[in-house]
Amino acid sequence: MKIEMHNIYKAFGPNEVxxxxxxxxxxxxxHALMGENGAGKSTLMNILTGLHKQDQGSIVINGQETLFKDxxxxxxxxxxxxxxxxxxxxxxxxxENLFLGRExxxxxxxxxxKEMKTRAAEVFSKLDISLPFDKEAGLCSVxxxxxxxxxxxxxxDAEVIIMDEPTAALTxxxxxxxxxxxxxxxxxxxxxxxxxxxxxxxxxICDRITVMRDGIxxxxxxxxxxxxxxxxxxxxxxxxxxRFPQREASLGGNVLEVVGLTSGGLFKDIHFTVRSGExxxxxxxxxxxxxxxxxxxxxxxxxxxxxxxxxxxKVSINNPAEAVSAGFAFITxxxxxxxxILDFSIRDNIGLANLESFAPKGLVKVNDEKKFVEMMxxxxxxxxxxxxxxxxxxxxxxxxxxxxxxxxGTSPKVLIMDEPTRGxxxxxxxxxxxxxxELTNRGMAIIMVSSELPEIIGMSDRVLVxxxxxxxxxxxxxxxxxxxxxxxxTGGN
Amino acid sequence: MNSQVKLMKNNTSVWQKFGPxxxxxxxxxxxxxxxxxxxxxxxxxxxxxxxSINALIAFGMTFIILTGGIDLSxxxxxxxxxxxxxxxxxxxxxxxxxxxxxxxxxxxxGVINGLLITKGKMAPFIATLASMTIFxxxxxxxxxxxxxxxxGDSLGFQLLGRGYFFGIPVPAVTMILAFFMLWFLxxxxxxxxxxxAIGGNEKASRISGIKVDRVKxxxxxxxxxxxxxxxxxxxxxxxxxQPTAGQSYEMDAIAAVxxxxxxxxxxxxxxxxxxxxxxxxxxxxxxxxxxGVSSFYxxxxxxxxxxxxxxxxxxxxx
Ligand SMILES: Nc1ncnc2c1ncn2[C@@H]1O[C@H](COP(=O)(O)OP(=O)(O)OP(=O)(O)O)[C@@H](O)[C@H]1O
Ligand SMILES: [Mg+2]
Numbered sequence: 159m160k161i162e163m164h165n166i167y168k169a170f171g172p173n174e175v176x177x178x179x180x181x182x183x184x185x186x187x188x189h190a191l192m193g194e195n196g197a198g199k200s201t202l203m204n205i206l207t208g209l210h211k212q213d214q215g216s217i218v219i220n221g222q223e224t225l226f227k228d229x230x231x232x233x234x235x236x237x238x239x240x241x242x243x244x245x246x247x248x249x250x251x252x253x254e255n256l257f258l259g260r261e262x263x264x265x266x267x268x269x270x271x272k273e274m275k276t277r278a279a280e281v282f283s284k285l286d287i288s289l290p291f292d293k294e295a296g297l298c299s300v301x302x303x304x305x306x307x308x309x310x311x312x313x314x315d316a317e318v319i320i321m322d323e324p325t326a327a328l329t330x331x332x333x334x335x336x337x338x339x340x341x342x343x344x345x346x347x348x349x350x351x352x353x354x355x356x357x358x359x360x361x362x363i364c365d366r367i368t369v370m371r372d373g374i375x376x377x378x379x380x381x382x383x384x385x386x387x388x389x390x391x392x393x394x395x396x397x398x399x400x401r402f403p404q405r406e407a408s409l410g411g412n413v414l415e416v417v418g419l420t421s422g423g424l425f426k427d428i429h430f431t432v433r434s435g436e437x438x439x440x441x442x443x444x445x446x447x448x449x450x451x452x453x454x455x456x457x458x459x460x461x462x463x464x465x466x467x468x469x470x471x472k473v474s475i476n477n478p479a480e481a482v483s484a485g486f487a488f489i490t491x492x493x494x495x496x497x498x499i500l501d502f503s504i505r506d507n508i509g510l511a512n513l514e515s516f517a518p519k520g521l522v523k524v525n526d527e528k529k530f531v532e533m534m535x536x537x538x539x540x541x542x543x544x545x546x547x548x549x550x551x552x553x554x555x556x557x558x559x560x561x562x563x564x565x566x567g568t569s570p571k572v573l574i575m576d577e578p579t580r581g582x583x584x585x586x587x588x589x590x591x592x593x594x595x596e597l598t599n600r601g602m603a604i605i606m607v608s609s610e611l612p613e614i615i616g617m618s619d620r621v622l623v624x625x626x627x628x629x630x631x632x633x634x635x636x637x638x639x640x641x642x643x644x645x646x647x648t649g650g651n
Numbered sequence: 652m653n654s655q656v657k658l659m660k661n662n663t664s665v666w667q668k669f670g671p672x673x674x675x676x677x678x679x680x681x682x683x684x685x686x687x688x689x690x691x692x693x694x695x696x697x698x699x700x701x702x703s704i705n706a707l708i709a710f711g712m713t714f715i716i717l718t719g720g721i722d723l724s725x726x727x728x729x730x731x732x733x734x735x736x737x738x739x740x741x742x743x744x745x746x747x748x749x750x751x752x753x754x755x756x757x758x759x760x761g762v763i764n765g766l767l768i769t770k771g772k773m774a775p776f777i778a779t780l781a782s783m784t785i786f787x788x789x790x791x792x793x794x795x796x797x798x799x800x801x802x803g804d805s806l807g808f809q810l811l812g813r814g815y816f817f818g819i820p821v822p823a824v825t826m827i828l829a830f831f832m833l834w835f836l837x838x839x840x841x842x843x844x845x846x847x848a849i850g851g852n853e854k855a856s857r858i859s860g861i862k863v864d865r866v867k868x869x870x871x872x873x874x875x876x877x878x879x880x881x882x883x884x885x886x887x888x889x890x891x892x893q894p895t896a897g898q899s900y901e902m903d904a905i906a907a908v909x910x911x912x913x914x915x916x917x918x919x920x921x922x923x924x925x926x927x928x929x930x931x932x933x934x935x936x937x938x939x940x941x942x943g944v945s946s947f948y949x950x951x952x953x954x955x956x957x958x959x960x961x962x963x964x965x966x967x968x969x
Pocket of ligand 2: 199200242322431480554555
């Protein structure tokens, strides 16, 4: 399928998001779409697939001007869209999610469960997913949910598949599988639009790249005719310094000691410490139990045994409220479900975790709150019209910044960040890394769970590796290499 | 561009805030044209007194619905606390003290609902459906199905339901005071913020360090208190406790909250809206009576008004 989008304009109210975008997709290519958070990538694809209608401009498909009525219409014409924000029905099973709205039925309208299972099994084996079909989707990790979405798109036999940051929640092994499947698809004549903030991926797999900035197309080029620095420069409009800022940690005493934390089948005998001013990286494969350990620390799940000490004193944490008063903050990996109230404004969301400081006697001091929120929004460079904007209307990356802003304000002793830069563009990533440096300089301890090895290696003072619910290794900054971490993460051999 | 943004925002919020108010004014106008005696000071005072009971219940219900919950038991709480108050008065307790104790008992009944919902992890609909029948049953047991009368003639007790304060019925004064207190609580305090947050996304609220269970228990307790206070007013008005008092009051309260623009799925709504919702329902009752519409038709009209209001609300947000 050949797609030409020409001179596309789109505004949401006063917010002009697309200001004359051109985008061409050729058959059998993987086309990267890059740009900073809020550049308009998702919006452009939403227009292509009929969710939004452009204010101006034309979409020509195979030589014919086309306008899809809605997403379903686009899907039936062979365009599948794996959205940035997952569309999972948490109460339904994996299988039900896979076939939602396009169930296979016999002519009496009865579900053909066996056939659906066979088809799903095919796709799952292609992607190397091992998930029970009858598992409740809400109980799956974000990564697993992402794989469900990918499988769902693959089953539609689409000619064009748009992937909006599909790998943000995946680990290297799954990404590898996904890339293999993508290559196979192009050989069968499928073309792919690939949106990602991970440079390595773009250069590993894409054929062409289009860079957007502030709602216009800056350039479209063959991948082999460009390079990393050029792309970054086009994205941010200026030269960017190194990806990771210089880090000079000045470590203090132990802030957190975790002793023998154990929880059923999830993790066992977890021991570690974090010092003030330190960034402790936690690495491991998806499902290794990293997130589960953090959830337990934060009182979201119960543990069978073990002890947690903050500043040398034993604390008992049975719920997040107690964790917060013990000095913890938790940026969860699942911002839509657990991090934000999507229908509420930026101010309400950031204010929520900080109510104690804005309302010391129960009465909310709105002016203090406004000042603080504005400061945070500026500090993190959130792209928004105002602090009263509904969070659900922000671009994915900017939503992530709001989650971070929300917690930093509480000045915790221990900040747990689970995939802190997921879905964040290179420029903003660097801002977040700088912020982490600043926070640790002030004595905060940070635990950073991340599936991005460069990030773990670039930012951690020390790395813990988790494999199947156990800590299999601890590496100091000097000794932490990609190979060593991967070896420990896969069981160490 | 910035001023344009402000303007747009204001426009939507003006419409959202005051849409129900326009509807109320329209309703006032129509009824006054059809029967001018509607808009006389005497009738307006009557109207205010009539709505005060539903208003108190609906104010409490607003908090509950904002968290995404519901309370079907408020009518029964009203009846049971009213019966208990009356019982205490008959047995010689000081009437004012009996009222205070009765209202506190209402608080406890609400707290029980809250405990069932949070610690018992029951759906609010189910928990309060059960407590609704339990509290009603207890009322019938306690009163043996008969009204409790002979409540004495303490002035304070009489004033509560029948008195006037500078020409304004005391129940209306109580309602207005309660409105301002709860408005302040909802819109100006951290507690109010938490109420909204829980309805917006309970999981995210919990992770933000909000003691969700505690807030919910307090809110159900608050609703119980409001219902019992309404019960006290009714007891005074009727100078007796009726075993069947407050039946289906929960429906009028829910209707008022919804008419006021509060979303049943939680997270969105305002106290002011509920006040307007209460006024709309009260005006309908009062006006249709004045116009001589049979009470059977009144129910039909009320239902239609709710549907129209919700449909309009949907359009607005689209
Ligand atoms: N439904 C909407 N209503 C109002 N504004 C919107 C809506 N959807 C997107 N926007 C705005 O459009 C802009 C572009 O958003 P978009 O999601 O396309 O960015 P993006 O390039 O995909 O960014 P990211 O990398 O963070 O995902 C943002 O400023 C966002 O606030
Ligand atoms: Mg996006």
